[in-house]
Amino acid sequence: MARRTAEEAEQTKQAIAAAAKQLFIQQGYQATSMEQIRESSGMSKGSIYYHFKSKEQLFMYLLELNMVDWIFKCTERFKLVSTATEKLYAIAHHFAHDFENPLMQASMEFSGTKGADPEVIEKIVEMSKFPLPLILDVIKEGIQQKEFAEDDPEKLALLLYSVLGGLGIIQFDNYSLEELEFIHRKAIDVFLNGIRA
Amino acid sequence: MARRTAEEAEQTKQAIAAAAKQLFIQQGYQATSMEQIRESSGMSKGSIYYHFKSKEQLFMYLLELNMVDWIFKCTERFKLVSTATEKLYAIAHHFAHDFENPLMQASMEFSGTKGADPEVIEKIVEMSKFPLPLILDVIKEGIQQKEFAEDDPEKLALLLYSVLGGLGIIQFDNYSLEELEFIHRKAIDVFLNGIRA
DNA sequence: CCATTATTAGAACGATCGGTCAGTATAATC
């Protein structure tokens, strides 16, 4: 079997991408082999390399997809609320719920890969910070609206990003989703309390 | 050349450990090869495997050493201050300054390693949380001394641990040590402000 | 001073890695 329709080919590509994504999230970048992706996706080695020119590029593809999806969902949520405070809770909720986000972990690990294209590394490092501008905007808005006390928005944004990122990275094997979400809300509670006007 | 004195042998072991530590921190666990450790330490493959029975065990050895050192330094600092608030600043300072701590990153990545001994994985996951009890104690003390508002100490400890861990993990390529320390202090400021009695 | 043992060196191992390639089959094009 070969030469599917363009539509079917796209399905193949997405099957590979989906399998790869799951494995990268579960095991990290380096621990995931192309052989595993082949097995999990049910496609052949050749097919993978037909759609993606390298493991690096496959990973990049996933990161980009993940990023635009994340930002889209977040801005959608923003439309439902009005205050900066509510927006921060929305972001936290997003961090807690988004299973897809753990790609962040994999992308931090990626930097260490030997022989990796420096250009790709820099691009990935840059991309892993994508939620920062969003957070920054909300904090600026909060300060302007007098919801939050006057302070350096850049530093506060970095702080909140670290909290949420840290919460996502720390191993929570024995926590339920509810507890997890609770902790994320708690994080915002404390943070808000700390910067309130 | 072979058969050094016991003292010289220990030096060899420590040279290997030191080289490995640096590489694990810089590149992560999987990206660091035994060949690199051999080259960097200047010792031979045989020598490495004489002192450490596997890459896993070498990594474990470093983690344990790092942990006791961290705790020791921290409790030493605690003796110089009195309030829980001051202790939190001390912990933050420790997180910011301790270059050695980035082993945490490597230990989180380790979990994904294929074929890794599950027993070792669990042990490492457990070990990576070592600062938690310390933080928990301080927070309990702070609540008891009425420095902090009444709250669930477990959750607050997890929160602070995530903040500091997150700050340590996020890529700060373009930040100086001073800025880094500043941000860590700022984190405690906001956190303290958020939980103050 | 001899036998033993601790410590090193480095060649070699099988396994697995990411990646390539010649070949095939079919949809699309004309």
Added chain:
DNA sequence: GATTATACTGACCGATCGTTCTAATAATGG
């Protein structure tokens, strides 16, 4: 219906992985 471009297969590649093994040598105990 012949031709061409596309989608895919699976065997295969050299490199590198963690690890093992044998041999050499120097310190140690008798």
